[in-house]
Amino acid sequence: MKKSGAGIFIESLIREKVNTIFGYPGGSVLNIYDILFDNPHIRHILVRHEQGAVHAADGYARASGRPGVCVVTSGPGATNTVTGIATAYMDSIPVLIFTGQVPTPMIGNDAFQEADIIGISRPCTKHSYLVRDISSLARTIHEAFSIATTGRPGPVLVDLPKDVLSTEIEYESPKEVKIRGYRPNYEGHAGQIKKVVSAIIKASRPVIFAGGGVILSVASKELTELAKITNIPVTNSLMGLGGFSELDPLSLGMCGMHGTFMANMALTETDLIIAIGVRFDDRVTGKLDEFAVNAKIIHIDIDPTAIGKNVPVDIPIVGDVKNVLKKLNLLLKGEKKEWERDHHVWLEQIEKWKSTYPLTYKQEKDKKIKPQYVIEQINEITRGDAIIATEVGQNQMWTAQYYKFTKPRTLLTSGGLGTMGYGFPAAIGAQVAFPDKIVFDIAGDGSFQMNVQELATAVKYNLPVKVAILNNGYLGMVRQWQQLFYNRRYSYTALDSTPDFVKLAEAYGAVGLRAEKPEDVRKVIKEAIDTPKPVVIDFVVEPEENVYPMVPAGRPISEMILL
Amino acid sequence: MRHTISVLVENEFGVLARIAGLFSGRGFNIESLCVAESIDPSISRMTIVTRGDDRIIEQITKQLNKLVDVIKVVDLTEEKFVDREMVLIKVNAEPSVREEILRITDIFRGKIVDVSPKTYTVEVTGDEDKIVAIIELLKPLGIKEIARTGRIAMSRGTKLLG
Numbered sequence: 151m152k153k154s155g156a157g158i159f160i161e162s163l164i165r166e167k168v169n170t171i172f173g174y175p176g177g178s179v180l181n182i183y184d185i186l187f188d189n190p191h192i193r194h195i196l197v198r199h200e201q202g203a204v205h206a207a208d209g210y211a212r213a214s215g216r217p218g219v220c221v222v223t224s225g226p227g228a229t230n231t232v233t234g235i236a237t238a239y240m241d242s243i244p245v246l247i248f249t250g251q252v253p254t255p256m257i258g259n260d261a262f263q264e265a266d267i268i269g270i271s272r273p274c275t276k277h278s279y280l281v282r283d284i285s286s287l288a289r290t291i292h293e294a295f296s297i298a299t300t301g302r303p304g305p306v307l308v309d310l311p312k313d314v315l316s317t318e319i320e321y322e323s324p325k326e327v328k329i330r331g332y333r334p335n336y337e338g339h340a341g342q343i344k345k346v347v348s349a350i351i352k353a354s355r356p357v358i359f360a361g362g363g364v365i366l367s368v369a370s371k372e373l374t375e376l377a378k379i380t381n382i383p384v385t386n387s388l389m390g391l392g393g394f395s396e397l398d399p400l401s402l403g404m405c406g407m408h409g410t411f412m413a414n415m416a417l418t419e420t421d422l423i424i425a426i427g428v429r430f431d432d433r434v435t436g437k438l439d440e441f442a443v444n445a446k447i448i449h450i451d452i453d454p455t456a457i458g459k460n461v462p463v464d465i466p467i468v469g470d471v472k473n474v475l476k477k478l479n480l481l482l483k484g485e486k487k488e489w490e491r492d493h494h495v496w497l498e499q500i501e502k503w504k505s506t507y508p509l510t511y512k513q514e515k516d517k518k519i520k521p522q523y524v525i526e527q528i529n530e531i532t533r534g535d536a537i538i539a540t541e542v543g544q545n546q547m548w549t550a551q552y553y554k555f556t557k558p559r560t561l562l563t564s565g566g567l568g569t570m571g572y573g574f575p576a577a578i579g580a581q582v583a584f585p586d587k588i589v590f591d592i593a594g595d596g597s598f599q600m601n602v603q604e605l606a607t608a609v610k611y612n613l614p615v616k617v618a619i620l621n622n623g624y625l626g627m628v629r630q631w632q633q634l635f636y637n638r639r640y641s642y643t644a645l646d647s648t649p650d651f652v653k654l655a656e657a658y659g660a661v662g663l664r665a666e667k668p669e670d671v672r673k674v675i676k677e678a679i680d681t682p683k684p685v686v687i688d689f690v691v692e693p694e695e696n697v698y699p700m701v702p703a704g705r706p707i708s709e710m711i712l713l
Numbered sequence: 714m715r716h717t718i719s720v721l722v723e724n725e726f727g728v729l730a731r732i733a734g735l736f737s738g739r740g741f742n743i744e745s746l747c748v749a750e751s752i753d754p755s756i757s758r759m760t761i762v763t764r765g766d767d768r769i770i771e772q773i774t775k776q777l778n779k780l781v782d783v784i785k786v787v788d789l790t791e792e793k794f795v796d797r798e799m800v801l802i803k804v805n806a807e808p809s810v811r812e813e814i815l816r817i818t819d820i821f822r823g824k825i826v827d828v829s830p831k832t833y834t835v836e837v838t839g840d841e842d843k844i845v846a847i848i849e850l851l852k853p854l855g856i857k858e859i860a861r862t863g864r865i866a867m868s869r870g871t872k873l874l875g
Contacts, residue, residue: 272731273738277781280727297781331723331784455775458768 153321155284155314156181159248162291164191165323168219170210170582171195172203176223177263178250181315195582195611198603200227202575204234204305205601207245209576212562213537214583215368217244217299224250225263228309229270233569235305236274240566241389242366244303246294247271253313254282268309276304284314289324296327301334302453303366334452338469338477345465346424346448347481353422353446355496356382359405359434362389362565363427363451363471365558370394372475373426379482381489383500385413387428388546389565392555397534402500403509406434407701408547411507411710412500414701417442418708419499425449427471430460431566440706450474507699507712509551518692519668521545521620524675525552528590528618531675536560536588539577541597542568543627545620547697549592571600574617578604581613588616588679595621595648598686605658608684616678617686619651622693630696634711655686664688715744716770717796717866719874720759720777721785724750728782732759735780741765741773745863756784756875760796760865787874789866796866799838801826802848805855806833814854821847832857 153161159182163171172195175183186194197203200222207218218238222231228249238245252261268280277297279290290308298306350356364373370393377384377400384394385402394401405413417423423445428434435441441461449456449463450471457466467474513523525548528536534554539562540546546563555561562580564572577591591598598619608615620626629643652662661683665674671689678685699710722728729748736743744762751758763773770788777786789796804814806828814833818825823837837847841864848859868874 268727269730272734329781332781453779455772455779459772 151321152318154181154316154318155287155310156185156316158284158287158319158321159291159310159315160185160189160192161321162288163219166217166292166295168217169193171219171221172197172206172210172579173221174200174203174223174227176227176250178224178252178312179221179310179315181312182221195607197575198606199601200230201234201571202578202601202604202607204231204245204247205237205572205575206579206582206604206607208234208238208243209539209562209579210583211243211245211579212576213559213580215559216583217246217295218579219246219248221248222250223263224252224267225265227263228265228267232271232274235271235307237564237567237569237572238305239274239276241362241564242303243305244298245305246298247305247307249307249309250315251280251309251311254311255313257311267307271307274305275307278307278309280309281311281314284317284319287314288321289327292324292327293329297329297332301332335468336452336470336473338450338467338474340477342465342467343474343477343481346467346478347485349422349446349448349465350380350382350424350482351485351487354492355420356380356422356424356493357402357416357420358382358384358424358426359387359417359428360384360390360393360426361387361428364390364393367427367452367471368558369427369472369475370558372472372479374398375479376475376482379479379489381493381497382424383416383497385409385416387431387434387565388550388563390428391550392558392560395556396554397556404550406431406707407436408551408697408699409707410509410551411699411712412503414699414707414710415503416500418706420445423447426475427451429456432460435460436701436707437705440708510713511695513668515668517668519665519671519689521622521689521691521695522548522552523668524618524620524671524689524691525549525592527671527675528592529553531672531679532588532590536590537562537577537580537584539563539573539580539589539591541573541591541593542570543594543597543625544630544695544697545592545594545597545626547627548620551697570597574598574601574615575604577615577617578608578613581615582611585613591615591617593617593619594626595619595623595651596625596645598651599648602654605655605660605684605686609659613684614682615684617684618675619686619688620691621648621651621688622691622695623648624693627697629694633694633696634700635702651686651688655684660684660686662686662688664690666690714766714790715762715764716788716790717794717864718761718763718774718777719787719789719866720761720783721751721875722757722759723782723784724755724757725782728757731780731782732777735776736763739772739776741769747863747865751875753875758874760863762864785875787868789868792872793869794866795869796840796864797838798841798844798864799836799862800844800848801860802835802837802851802856803832803858804835804851805857806831810854814851817847817850823847
């Protein structure tokens with residue numbers, strides 16, 4: 151059957167079981183949009199800015215585990231996606247970005263709305279393709295999906311020149327995808343796994359450090375089993391939150407710059423770190439020379455480049471976290487060791503750290519709302535069962551500390567790139583994937599304004615996302631650093647002339663609520679949840695509240711500023 | 714330490730940019746890079762000479778392997794290998810020095826590949842020491858220009874890359 155390039159594109163998406171895409175039309179992709187106009191298989195969500203399209207696709211992917219797909223036009227449409235692509239790349243999220251391109255004969259001539267998006271996005275994509283010939287279009291799209299979703303996942307960009315989309319060809323569905331330079335190792339070396347078993351048996355103060363890889367490889371069950379078998383405590387990186395229930399007595403919460411005291415002390419005093427699906431980011435390790443100096447390090451990750459990059463590793467295992475943990479658990483179950491008794495002293499020590507310096511803040515009755523209180527109430531009212539997106543900064547860290555994540559894929563946050571403006575469109579993407587779930591974006595007054603235009607998207611598709619703005623009138627995290635390390639010189643961090651968020655929500659056709667007193671907090675959260683529409687809640691919070699504990703940049707993680 | 718790394722890559726446009734971008738983006742150094750088609754026209758072979766401690770070289774080889782277009786990476790430095798480089802040297806050839814140039818070229822088993830009333834162009838192939846040595850010997854006679862290919866390399870014996 152004869153098909154146009156645009157027709158092959160749509161057909162290939164359907165073959166990849168895509169039923170939802172996020173996008174924004176333009177000249178180079180008119181042929182695709184002409185088919186989308188009345189295509190019954192693919193739902194297109196029209197965003198209001200291309201950055202929103204990528205973040206929404208990313209949020210859709212993180213929440214659902216399926217790849218997120220977006221379509222944008224050439225030139226500015228393509229360049230507007232770059233922050234979204236880099237966000238997905240840093241956090242290993244499978245997103246497919248299809249960009250229009252000027253017709254092949256015009257490429258390189260500085261044509262209208264031409265941008266070398268392949269060149270621009272090369273450092274922040276897992277892979278990218280410029281399709282020059284319609285005969286390779288279908289194969290390329292399937293390769294792109296395969297690469298984005300396997301191994302260490304990541305964004306893949308496919309650049310589609312207009313003439314490739316408009317010409318017709320006899321279409322044949324391509325055979326199985328095979329890429330000779332791409333063979334991720336899923337299995338994990340059996341000998342290395344045995345070494346891990348004996349290292350775990352020998353350790354007296356072991357700790358599991360689990361990251362986003364656990365969530366990506368759907369291994370939270372196996373991780374939980376490992377912790378239960380061995381009675382070893384678990385700390386999560388920001389990306390790992392939800393991979394191990396924070397309600398479990400073995401949970402230490404998040405570690406790192408704003409991690410819990412017990413988690414950071416455990417990582418400092420441990421004699422064995424079992425690192426699973428992490429990359430030892432500088433926000434976790436603090437000063438590298440003083441990180442876990444007395445510990446052996448086991449590192450399990452599907453990406454060999456993550457291993458040994460920042461910290462020297464004693465037992466590296468390249469493989470899929472789920473597969474490796476399954477094999478490891480099987481071996482550990484066969485070991486005769488009294489895990490409870492042997493780790494008793496260590497767990498008691500941790501308990502002491504926990505009770506000496508728990509996460510803490512104080513909400514006084516007639517004072518301003520504390521942002522931590524808002525998050526605790528959202529946690530309580532949603533019973534920890536909501537999907538929570540965050541922006542970046544204080545709102546993100548308080549969410550990580552005070553929302554108790556118990557299930558994977560319930561926290562959507564830009565961990566690696568730290569993209570302000572990520573949370574709201576990501577929440578929209580998650581709500582598209584799960585129309586019946588409660589989805590919150592916990593935001594700051596600064597971050598929310600970076601992609602506020604997506605209110606129109608939420609209203610148009612009646613996506614009842616709840617945006618909880620912790621409105622302190624500042625770029626709070628930057629202000630906190632200025633307060634602590636720059637002599638309180640609040641240079642350009644006060645956001646005066648912020649709009650009235652209630653009126654702004656109403657202007658878009660959403661619902662706006664406000665809470666100014668602690669006693670209003672629960673009421674407005676419940677009201678927002680009961681409102682079947684997008685809601686923006688303006689929580690007027692204590693302006694100069696800080697996130698503690700805090701490890702100053704460049705210091706070892708045992709040196710925390712505590713409240 | 715200096716390492717010579719052989720890389721087999723897809724013979725497609727954009728691959729060189731990916732490799733160069735990987736090195737510049739991660740702050741790795743490239744001393745030389747040679748690339749041309751291999752015996753299989755769909756595959757190109759690159760020889761990259763780079764410098765770094767063990768940790769950096771490990772990252773370089775891992776990062777190269779991670780690129781989808783890269784088919785195989787071998788750090789030849791870990792084994793015995795031959796390496797060669799070619800240089801073209803355009804040297805001042807006043808009548809008084811022509812004999813000397815011919816003699817030096819001969820000693821290095823080089824060739825004069827172009828002649829003009831005032832210049833000779835000398836072609837020499839060899840390992841790096843040899844290339845550096847002839848350049849140093851010809852310098853006093855007045856080198857006008859040189860072009861070096863950078864290093865290509867292959868492991869010794871029956872061992873193959875691909």
